[in-house]
Amino acid sequence: MRGAVLHAPRDVRFEERDDPTIMKPADAIIRMSATCVCGSDLWPYRGADRVTEPTPMGHEYCGTVQEVGSEVFSIKPGQFVIGSFFASDNTCPNCQIGYQSSCQHAEFVGGAQASLLRVPLADGTLVATPGVPSEDLIPSLLSLSDVMGTAWFAADAASVKPGSTVAVVGDGAVGLLGVLSAKQMGAERIIAMSRHQSRQKLAREFGATDVVTERGDDGVDRIKELTDGVGADAVLECVGTQQSMMQAIRSTRPGGSVGYVGVPHGVELDGHELFFSHVHLHGGPAPVRRFLPELIDLVWNGKINPGKVFDLTLTLDQVAEAYRAMDERRAIKVLLRP
Secondary structure (H helix, E strand, O other): OEEEEEEEEOOEHHHHHHOOOOOOOOOOEEEEEEEEOOOHHHHHHOOOOOOOOEEEEOOOEEEEEEEOOOOOOOOOOEEEEOOOOEOOOOHHHHHHHHHHHHHHOOOOOOOOEEEEEEEOOHHOOOOEEOOOOOOOHHHHHOOOHHHHHHHHHHHOOOOOOOOEEEEEEEOOHHHHHHHHHHHHOOOEOOOOOOOHHHHHHHHHHHHHOOEEEEOOHHHHHHHHHHOOOOEEEEEEEEEOOHHHHHHHHEEEEEEEEEEOOOOOOOOOOHHHHHHHHHOOEEEOOOOOOHHHHHHHHHHHHHOOHHHHHHHHEEEEEHHHHHHHHHHOOOOOOOOEEE
């Protein structure tokens, strides 16, 4: 098969790779219906994360089961499935309390920007849809594999409740779906922080009631102004920089919560400031597997349409252009068809 391989910063190639095979009895092989480029893929693409050898790329996936190992019992060939970027057994103590991305036997699922994918711990990782989905549902179902599941976790970690005021830091795909998640959880006021008109428009479609264009301390001041000097009840941090994290913490009211899901790069917290802020912090790599059954149901029944974040669709052999489009912010998120 052929797939995306990152050789060096800004050097993504679509080249021959070995077909995946069953390596362990709990594995499954799926044929991809769609994959995509994640904002976190841009860290190594831009050189912020070191690339020491040619690396198969991609960790978002959905498709049809082709083959299963001898210890896979609930997942069957022919099923359409979605899974998380972390494989999990879904039985260990951490999985049992809903933190499958901290599974004691977790394995990162990589190399998904290809036509076939090996998924370890298939019974604990993959969730089948009620049937074979129509083509129009596939973008939304694909989003559940990471960006929608991550956004949902951000809102859950920030304790978004009906009637609450929520601010979202970041206008990438996760931030925009954080708006959708907060709306679905009943937030009354949702403040999206964005400087880009197309992203502001989608944030409004997803449920944002206000848009703030300022960043950093100016952004914090604007949030305080909109909330009568108090701050937001819940803030979703969806970027991962020092500025975005401090903007999130300082925009939160005493007793409020920050749900942080941006992969941190250079983030350092001042213990003294944090101590006196009275702000709850919770986040990390999203336990997407916890939310997949509920999110699949919402998509399947037409309650949410997170696939709207894909504003560019390309074929898999155009993967280098997909990375360029996202790197240059010409696209929010690029869907790739095999």
